[in-house]
Amino acid sequence: MTVRGTLQTVGCRDLSLAFDTVNGMPRDPSATRAELLAAARDEFAAHGVGGARVARIAERAGVNKERIYGHFGSKEALFEEVMVDVLHEHTAALGLPSGDLAAYVGRIYDFHRENPQLLRLLMWEALHYGDQGSLPRHEERSRHYARKVQALADALDAPADVHAATMLITLIGLAAWPSTLPQLTGLILERFDEPGKASAQLREQLMETTRRMVGDR
Amino acid sequence: MTVRGTLQTVGCRDLSLAFDTVNGMPRDPSATRAELLAAARDEFAAHGVGGARVARIAERAGVNKERIYGHFGSKEALFEEVMVDVLHEHTAALGLPSGDLAAYVGRIYDFHRENPQLLRLLMWEALHYGDQGSLPRHEERSRHYARKVQALADALDAPADVHAATMLITLIGLAAWPSTLPQLTGLILERFDEPGKASAQLREQLMETTRRMVGDR
DNA sequence: GTTTGCCAACCAACTGGTTGGTTGGTTACG
């Protein structure tokens, strides 16, 4: 991370990076914007919309608070922008369900364990926008999941109907649940010796359940 | 709900209940405490620990803010007390897994759909106490889940080992997941006609998955 | 090639409103 600004603006800069922090550093609005988005992602994942502090976000980005309002307009709008970003990255990283659905579940399970940020952001978002209304970017997200349902139906060689939809919910749930309430998972598994091993057995259980679920019978 | 206090204490009382709000109302510390706990439950479920407002809690309880500190000491301590309460009620209402595990999943699924408060509180709690540490009342809660693992093992006529533990996690996950990110569930199901019917089909899917999961093979 | 003038990017300092928690006094009741 590079930090820009003049020497006398002490409040917003990490002085350990002072060699980067010199007068004459080129201005770069898009870099500022990106730094803000990255800092905001960490802050929102850690504290949620209401708990996030714009001062902390600005400080972490090495930028003045006011830039948030110049670029995004409000804390809430910044949060929405972060969500768009994160969801795009997420779909790019995980792809659509295909051939081996148990492997798909295993992949998603691993992803959420190694990178809990996305799930935390989704949970904050779900809690923030209560039950009644819908989320921002509703239409876009609806289409995204319709595509996933279609991909799952293709993988099963079945129609993209309610059954495929409920199955998609179940698949995602199996993979994501242990990381959703990690303390619950820990509480249940902690009585058994090596935690790493228990986690691997949980992963196997989820994949086996997936295999049985998609098997015809 | 009854509201007590003197006539001049306008700020903290619902005047529509003025006939209850007369001088000479008997003091009842334990009732005050219970009112505070009930109001706090609603407030915390809606807004989380950080987002909850002690003024709102006191107002809803028809009691002065200061009573919160007299009874519980701090907002955070009040939250912990609410969690203890809610978890006790929850276990009393749902019981342990027994004979028909698919029915158990169906029961939990219905419970969370009809009463999203518990899950919301658990999510706020999970997000609030990050990944690192453990929750308050760790030992008590650990024993509680050990009992559940044991009950599940009994129902399966199997040992209470890691396998039973991972299966318990999976069962709870299947039942609770759709209500955890309800907007996601809605987003996936909204394309299909009657939403009530889709929800019923989802329920059936979860129960069938449970049946297949516990079947030996 | 250099000066000039303009604007977007940037910042420090400020503000009005909010909030968890406290305090000093009042009242019910055993």
Added chain:
DNA sequence: CGTAACCAACCAACCAGTTGGTTGGCAAAC
């Protein structure tokens, strides 16, 4: 009559968003 429950008023800290001013960079004018 003493004590515990209760309350209104208060306070210091905090915080999202604003403001007025500064500066880097670029393009037009020379």
